[in-house]
Amino acid sequence: MPPIAQAPTTPILPPVEYKLVVEQANFTKFCETRSILTVNGMYPGPEIRVQRGQTVLIHVQNNGAYGITILLHGLKQPRNPWFDGPENVTQCLIQPRKNFTYEVITSNEIGTLWWHAHSDWSRATIHGAFVILPPPDELQDSPYQFPSHNLIFSTWFNQDVKEISDIIAQNGTNIAEAAGYTLNGFPGDQVTCNNVSEPTYNITVKHGETYLLRIVNAAMHEGQYFGITNHNLTVVARDAAYFKPFSSEYVLLAPGQTMDVTFVANQNQSQYYMRFRYFDDSAVSTNTQNTTGYLIYSDPVEDVVNTTFPFLPNATDNTTAFTFNTHLRSLYSRSDTELPRGDVKRVVLAVQVDYLNCTGLSDCPSTGRQAASFNRISFAYPNQTNILEAYSNGISGVYNTTYLLSPNEAMENATYAYHGTNVIELDYGDPVEIVFQAVDFGPAGGHPLHLHGYSFFQVGMNNGTFNSTTDPASYNLDDPPEMNIAVLLGSGWTAVRFFANNPGVWFMHCHFESHVSWGMATAFIVKDGPNEDHKMRARPKGMPSCGS
Numbered sequence: 001m002p003p004i005a006q007a008p009t010t011p012i013l014p015p016v017e018y019k020l021v022v023e024q025a026n027f028t029k030f031c032e033t034r035s036i037l038t039v040n041g042m043y044p045g046p047e048i049r050v051q052r053g054q055t056v057l058i059h060v061q062n063n064g065a066y067g068i069t070i071l072l073h074g075l076k077q078p079r080n081p082w083f084d085g086p087e088n089v090t091q092c093l094i095q096p097r098k099n100f101t102y103e104v105i106t107s108n109e110i111g112t113l114w115w116h117a118h119s120d121w122s123r124a125t126i127h128g129a130f131v132i133l134p135p136p137d138e139l140q141d142s143p144y145q146f147p148s149h150n151l152i153f154s155t156w157f158n159q160d161v162k163e164i165s166d167i168i169a170q171n172g173t174n175i176a177e178a179a180g181y182t183l184n185g186f187p188g189d190q191v192t193c194n195n196v197s198e199p200t201y202n203i204t205v206k207h208g209e210t211y212l213l214r215i216v217n218a219a220m221h222e223g224q225y226f227g228i229t230n231h232n233l234t235v236v237a238r239d240a241a242y243f244k245p246f247s248s249e250y251v252l253l254a255p256g257q258t259m260d261v262t263f264v265a266n267q268n269q270s271q272y273y274m275r276f277r278y279f280d281d282s283a284v285s286t287n288t289q290n291t292t293g294y295l296i297y298s299d300p301v302e303d304v305v306n307t308t309f310p311f312l313p314n315a316t317d318n319t320t321a322f323t324f325n326t327h328l329r330s331l332y333s334r335s336d337t338e339l340p341r342g343d344v345k346r347v348v349l350a351v352q353v354d355y356l357n358c359t360g361l362s363d364c365p366s367t368g369r370q371a372a373s374f375n376r377i378s379f380a381y382p383n384q385t386n387i388l389e390a391y392s393n394g395i396s397g398v399y400n401t402t403y404l405l406s407p408n409e410a411m412e413n414a415t416y417a418y419h420g421t422n423v424i425e426l427d428y429g430d431p432v433e434i435v436f437q438a439v440d441f442g443p444a445g446g447h448p449l450h451l452h453g454y455s456f457f458q459v460g461m462n463n464g465t466f467n468s469t470t471d472p473a474s475y476n477l478d479d480p481p482e483m484n485i486a487v488l489l490g491s492g493w494t495a496v497r498f499f500a501n502n503p504g505v506w507f508m509h510c511h512f513e514s515h516v517s518w519g520m521a522t523a524f525i526v527k528d529g530p531n532e533d534h535k536m537r538a539r540p541k542g543m544p545s546c547g548s
Contacts, residue, residue, distance in 0.1 A: 015055040016431055018048050021071065021124065021182050023063040027223030028177040030160050031193040033494055036041050037064050037117075043185050044218070045128035046151045048115060049295075050326050053424040056104040058115075060094055066162060067093025071118035072104050073256065079537045080105050081388055081504030084452050087119040087522055088381045088465060089488050089507045091150070091389040092546035100121045102543055108241035109455075110134055111144070112154075112214040112258045112372045116297040117361035124155055124321045127218045132240060143236040143245075149203050153253075153276050153291065154182050155220040162403030168517045172356065172369030176514075181219065183234055183276065188292035188378065192258075205265040212236075213261050217253035220513040221449070223279035223321070225250050225276045227310035228295055229272040233261040233326070241482035242331035250312050252279060252324045254448035256485050256511035271305040276313040280461055288315070316418045319490055326461060326483040339457050340497045341477050347424060348466070349374040349522075350410035351447055351488060352439035353515065354417045358515035358533065371518045373417040376410040380421045385546050387423065387523055388505040392539060400424050401403060411465075422523060428529030433459075435466050436488045444488040447515065451524070453506035456498040466493040485511060500526045503536040544545035 015366035025038045029365060039045035050056050062068055083102045084090045094100045109132050116127035129150045134142050140352040157164065158179040165174055180187055187198035204209055211232075218255045227233070227250035234247050238261040253259050274293040281393040284362050288307070313320040330417035355368035356378055382398050384392070426432060433457070436449055457480040475495065488494045509521035 003194040005047070013051055013054045015057050016050055017059065018506050019059045020063070021061045021063060022068055024065070029156050029187055029198070030158060030180065030191065032179075034158065037122055038124055039128065042353045043125055044154060045115075045126060047129045047131060047150060049131040049133070050106055052106060052108070052110055052134055055338050056106070056108055058102040058104060059099065059375060060102065061099045061192070062096055062548070064096060064314055066191055067095045067119060068117055068122055068126070069093060069119045070102060070115060072102070072113070072115050073202045074113040074258070075104060075109060076107050076163065076502060077105055077453065079109050079503055079535065081396045081453060081506060081536065082543065083541050084506070085118045086452065086507040088383060088386045088546065090146065090386060090505055092544040093119060093384055094544050098544065099540070101268055106132055110242065111237040111240045111260045112216065113240045114216045114218065114258055115137070115146075120515075121161040121220070123218070123513070124157060124161045125150070127154070129214060129216055143212055143260065146210045146212040147263060148214055148216045150216065151226075151293070152185070153217045153224055154185070154215045155222075156180050156182055156187070165517060172358070172371055172518060173462065173519070178220070180287060180289045181276065183216045183274070183291050184191070186293070188290070190290045190292050195241045200292060200294055202296050204296050204298055206298050207265055207269050208496070209262050210262055210522075213252070213263070215253060215261065216256050217258045219255045221255060223252060224250050225277045225279055225312040225347045226275070226313050227251070228263065228274050229306055229308050229310040230267045231263050231272065236260050236262060238328065238481070241486060243481060244329040244331050244479070246327060248324075249310065250323060250390050254485055254487050256448055256450055257483075265297065271279065271296045271300070272298045273306070273309055275310050275312060278315055279313070279317075280315060280489050295327040318491070322461070322489060325363060330457075330482055333479050334457065338499075339477065340433070340499060342431070344433040344497065345426070346468070347405040347439060348435045350376065350407045350437050350439050351449070352376070352410070352511075352521065353518070353520075354378075354415060356417055356419060368416065371417045372515040372520035374520065374522050375407055376405050376417045377403055377420050377422045377522070378417040379521035380419050380519070383546065387421070391505055392536070393438060393509055398465045399523075401425050411437070417519065419519070423505075424524050426524055426526045428500060428503055428527050428534055429496070430500040432500050433495060433497045435493055436486060437485055437493045438488055438490055447488045447520070449488055449508065450485045450511045451506060451508045453502050453504060455484050456486065457482055457498050458494060458497040458504045460484055460515055461487070461489070461492060461494040463489070463492040466495070471495075500524070501529075501534075502526060503528045503534065
């Protein structure tokens with residue numbers, strides 16, 4: 001089994017360096033001025049841009065009031081979990097007035113990813129685009145040759161997100177209501193303050209030209225449909241992996257996903273709406289704001305503005321979401337060294353929102369505190385050391401490698417979960433299949449499930465309960481889409497496959513922020529392989545210490 005995919009052979013490039021200063025700054029949105037945690041005083045934060053295969057040194061200076069970590073979302077980081085970022089899983093917090101440098105290794109990713117905080121709820125305001133370009137000799141034949149614009153969709157709270165996170169972690173209270181949403185930091189003209197429309201982000205285009213949009217759904221909880229009035233979009237990549245191009249009047253992104261789409265500016269030279277509309281297949285109350293931007297033609301031939309919204313599906317239309325997600329295909333057929341096709345190590349995870357007993361908490365409901373779990377284990381973060389340090393140093397008592405319940409047992413009695421730091425061990429080279437099975441057939445809805453350190457192939461998804469005898473016959477084992485976030489709709493199952501060829505500790509969690517706060521998480525420990533390039537890199541000097 002080869003190590004995790006490296007970049008195709010390209011000239012060795014020197015590392016590129018960025019400095020990210022975490023600091024408070026005042027911003028006025030939705031009729032309120034708030035001091036928020038930012039990077040370099042920006043919301044969203046700065047773009048990081050590299051060439052495929054290049055190493056990035058990211059110097060983080062924490063001038064904030066509390067500890068923080070940073071994640072380069074979707075990067076595989078070959079053999080390098082030390083710089084992955086999730087708090088108390090692979091890294092301890094960068095404390096206030098401290099600094100830390102991440103050595104980020106790109107491999108075969110291409111296109112658009114993003115970076116964000118990975119501690120408490122700080123990613124609400126600490127995030128930005130991460131752009132990976134092909135080498136110059138490939139650029140002219142790729143969709144990345146076209147002029148591009150980043151579109152970052154974000155959630156805005158009028159409460160302090162650290163306070164929200166602390167309350168949810170302690171008492172399991174329900175989701176905090178967002179004040180609204182922004183596109184590149186702008187609420188858009190559908191939001192008014194004192195009867196005046198809020199500022200709106202706009203893009204200027206030239207008639208007849210092709211453009212690339214790098215879309216990031218940085219929302220804390222909501223999937224998002226996106227479209228442009230009278231313009232078709234061509235999907236070319238998602239989660240930094242090429243797809244077979246297909247044309248659509250709208251696209252759908254789960255929280256945490258990125259997507260690259262092209263369009264041709266071929267309409268009457270006027271002004272058109274760009275629009276985001278939420279998708280949520282649950283009955284949970286959600287802010288229904290239309291988040292808008294303008295697509296403006298240079299040298300318009302008329303002053304009349306097109307005020308028609310682009311068509312976007314109904315916010316709870318599960319069928320359309322299922323159809324869109326099953327339409328996606330990898331650009332290439334996959335080889336046997338990339339995609340497991342024979343016998344696999346199948347891991348079935350019952351994915352659910354449930355409760356924990358909370359004796360001793362005076363403000364806890366009689367039914368228990370809200371929780372979320374895999375196989376009814378609600379993940380408990382260690383606090384004295386992180387899981388990676390414990391694993392690499394042989395420290396016992398920090399995590400458990402045994403799940404208490406089988407998936408069937410978990411689904412039979414899904415009301416209450418157990419609290420535990422439970423992980424899943426894999427041998428190097430294991431052909432792995434994860435089947436995510438939704439247990440929440442009611443208001444909890446679907447889940448975007450993210451695995452660090454890997455991209456996987458989504459080989460199947462359907463409604464109902466997974467049947468291990470009959471359902472694998474329907475798998476796509478030719479050109480399944482490659483991704484780092486699997487979409488699990490609220491009444492079905494999703495199956496993904498990958499080879500366990502990246503040694504280390506790798507976090508896996510729901511990308512709904514409340515669900516990961518409630519415990520919908522685990523970690524994979526992939527053991528070292530036989531050769532040197534199959535082994536985890538040595539611990540770097542200067543790693544932050546827990547509790548410092």
